[in-house]
Amino acid sequence: MQVMKSLISQDFGSGDIPITASDYQALKGAGHEIIHYPFQMGAMSIFHNVPGMPKSGAGALNLTACVLAKIFKREIKTWDHSEIKALNPKLSVPAGQDIKVYHRVEGSSTTGGVTTYLHAACPSVWTATLVGSTITWPTDTYEAYGSGGMSSKLASTPYSIGYIDSGHGHADGLTEIALENKAGTYRTSLEAGAAGIAAAATEAIAASVMPTSPLADFSTVSLHNMGGADTWPIVAISYVYLRKNLTSLGDRACLLKAFLEYIISDEGQALLPAYDAVGVPAEVKAIAQAAIDLLVMPHCAAWTFEKDATMKGTGQAAHVISAKRRDIAEYERSTLEASLAAMATHIQHLEKSKFTLLDGSGTTNPSRFFWEVISLFEARAKPPVKLTYRAVGSGTGQHEFVGTDNGFMPYSQDFGSGDIPIDASDYKALKDAGHEIIHYPFQMGAMSIFHNVPGMPKSGSGALKLTACVLAKIFKREI
Numbered sequence: 315m316q317v318m319k320s321l322i323s324q325d326f327g328s329g330d331i332p333i334t335a336s337d338y339q340a341l342k343g344a345g346h347e348i349i350h351y352p353f354q355m356g357a358m359s360i361f362h363n364v365p366g367m368p369k370s371g372a373g374a375l376n377l378t379a380c381v382l383a384k385i386f387k388r389e390i391k392t393w394d395h396s397e398i399k400a401l402n403p404k405l406s407v408p409a410g411q412d413i414k415v416y417h418r419v420e421g422s423s424t425t426g427g428v429t430t431y432l433h434a435a436c437p438s439v440w441t442a443t444l445v446g447s448t449i450t451w452p453t454d455t456y457e458a459y460g461s462g463g464m465s466s467k468l469a470s471t472p473y474s475i476g477y478i479d480s481g482h483g484h485a486d487g488l489t490e491i492a493l494e495n496k497a498g499t500y501r502t503s504l505e506a507g508a509a510g511i512a513a514a515a516t517e518a519i520a521a522s523v524m525p526t527s528p529l530a531d532f533s534t535v536s537l538h539n540m541g542g543a544d545t546w547p548i549v550a551i552s553y554v555y556l557r558k559n560l561t562s563l564g565d566r567a568c569l570l571k572a573f574l575e576y577i578i579s580d581e582g583q584a585l586l587p588a589y590d591a592v593g594v595p596a597e598v599k600a601i602a603q604a605a606i607d608l609l610v611m612p613h614c615a616a617w618t619f620e621k622d623a624t625m626k627g628t629g630q631a632a633h634v635i636s637a638k639r640r641d642i643a644e645y646e647r648s649t650l651e652a653s654l655a656a657m658a659t660h661i662q663h664l665e666k667s668k669f670t671l672l673d674g675s676g677t678t679n680p681s682r683f684f685w686e687v688i689s690l691f692e693a694r695a696k697p698p699v700k701l702t703y704r705a706v707g708s709g710t711g712q713h714e715f716v717g718t719d720n721g722f723m724p725y726s727q728d729f730g731s732g733d734i735p736i737d738a739s740d741y742k743a744l745k746d747a748g749h750e751i752i753h754y755p756f757q758m759g760a761m762s763i764f765h766n767v768p769g770m771p772k773s774g775s776g777a778l779k780l781t782a783c784v785l786a787k788i789f790k791r792e793i
Contacts, residue, residue, distance in 0.1 A: 332535050346558075347557070349608060351574060352602055353552060354591040355512060358428055360476070363473060370504040374492040377493060380436040386455075394409055415456065415474075416455070421447045425477075426447040429444055431539055431547055497542060497543045506544060514537040514545050517542045518535065524598075537549040563612065568616050574606050578602045619634070674711075675706050722743060
C-alpha cells in the first residue's frame with residue numbers, strides 16, 4: 315500500500331509506481347500536500363533462447379510490439395511464422411518450432427510494465443483488459459516464479475521467450491530481443507544504453523505525460539512507448555513519496571533533506587549503475603530539486619557536504635557529511651573489488667581442476683538422506699569431491715532428467731530421483747533418441763490415512779478400522 319492515513323513511524327515512502335489518483339485526492343482532501351521525487355530509472359526487456367543468435371547488437375532478433383503481443387497471446391505459436399520471418403529474413407529455425415512463452419506469476423511490477431507497453435504500442439492486439447501486474451495468460455504458456463525463476467527458465471529452455479528487467483537479464487547472460495520503438499528504430503536495451511532509457515523521461519516531460527511540478531498528480535505518468543529515435547520503449551521510474559510539510563519530524567527533517575540532496579547529486583547518481591539502475595536526466599533532476607525546495611522545514615540543524623575541496627575547520631564541525639571521513643571497512647571494500655573478481659575466477663578454475671562435481675535433482679522424500687550421504691562423501695573422499703542435490707519434487711526431477719525440450723538431454727543434471735517411474739512415453743522417447751535409461755531402486759516408505767476423531771488411540775488396540783471400499787466411499791462423499 316502506497317499511502318497510509320498516518321505516517322506510522324515512516325518519514326518517507328518509495329515505489330516504482332506513482333501514488334494513485336484516489337489516494338492523491340484523499341490525502342489532499344485531508345489537508346496533506348504530497349510530493350513525488352523521481353530519482354532513478356530502469357529498463358525492462360524481452361529475452362529469448364533461440365540458439366545461435368547474438369546476445370545484442372547486429373543480427374539480434376527483431377520484433378515489433380504487435381508481433382510480440384501475438385506471441386504472448388499465442389496467436390503466433392512458431393518461430394518460423396511468416397510475421398517473424400518478415401522481420402528476420404535470415405532467421406534459421408526448425409520448421410514448426412514451438413515458441414515456449416514464460417510469464418511471471420503472483421503479481422509482478424515487470425508484468426505490469428510489459429503489459430502496459432504492449433497496450434500502449436499495439437492496443438488493437440493487446441487490449442486494456444490484458445494490462446496489470448497479474449493477468450490471465452493462455453493455458454499453453456508457462457509460469458516462472460520471480461526474476462530468478464524467469465532467468466533460469468529462459469536460460470535452460472531452448473526456443474523460449476519471456477521478460478525480465480534488463481540489468482538482471484544481461485547479468486545472467488540472456489539473449490535480448492531488438493524491439494521496435496515508437497520512432498521505428500530496432501535496438502536492444504543494451505544498445506539504447508543509459509541515454510536511451512533516460513530519454514523516455516525527457517520525452518514524457520516534453521509531451522506533458524510527466525508533470526514538471528512535484529506537487530502535481532502523477533497517477534497517469536507512464537514512460538512506455540515514448541517518442542525519440544533512440545528511446546527505449548519499456549522504462550520504469552522510481553519515486554520517493556514525501557509530505558510537503560516536514561515540521562513534525564524535527565531534526566529528522568534536515569537529515570531527510572540531506573539524504574534527498576545526495577541522491578540527486580553527481581556522486582549519488584553515479585552509484586546507480588552498480589545496482590542495474592540509471593540516473594535521471596537533467597529535466598527530471600530539476601523536478602527532484604524542486605521537490606526539495608518545496609519542503610516546509612522545522613527549525614533544525616542543516617547538514618552540509620564536504621566533497622573534493624577540503625573545508626578547513628568547518629569540515630570537522632557537526633552536521634557535515636564528508637567524503638573524506640571513512641572507516642576502514644569502506645576503504646577496504648573500495649580497494650578489494652578488482653582483487654575479489656580475480657579471486658573468484660581463480661577459485662572457479664581451482665574447483666574445476668581439483669574437484670569432481672556431481673549434481674542431481676528430484677523428489678524431496680530422500681533429500682535429507684541424500685544430503686547426509688553427500689556430507690559423508692565430501693568429508694571422506696580423496697581427491698576432493700563436491701556433490702549437490704536439489705529437492706524440487708519428482709515431476710520437476712523427471713522433467714530435468716528427461717530433457718524433452720533440451721534434445722532429450724538433462725539440464726546440467728547428472729542424475730534424477732523420484733517416487734514414480736519414468737512413464738512409458740518418456741521411456742520410449744528417450745530410447746528412440748538413443749538413450750538407455752536405468753531405474754535404480756534404493757528406498758521405500760509408507761503412506762497412510764490419518765483422522766481426528768476425539769478420544770481414539772493414535773494406533774494399536776481400539777484404533778479406527780476401515781476397509782478400502784469404505785474409505786473410497788468417504789473420499790467420494792458417498793459416506
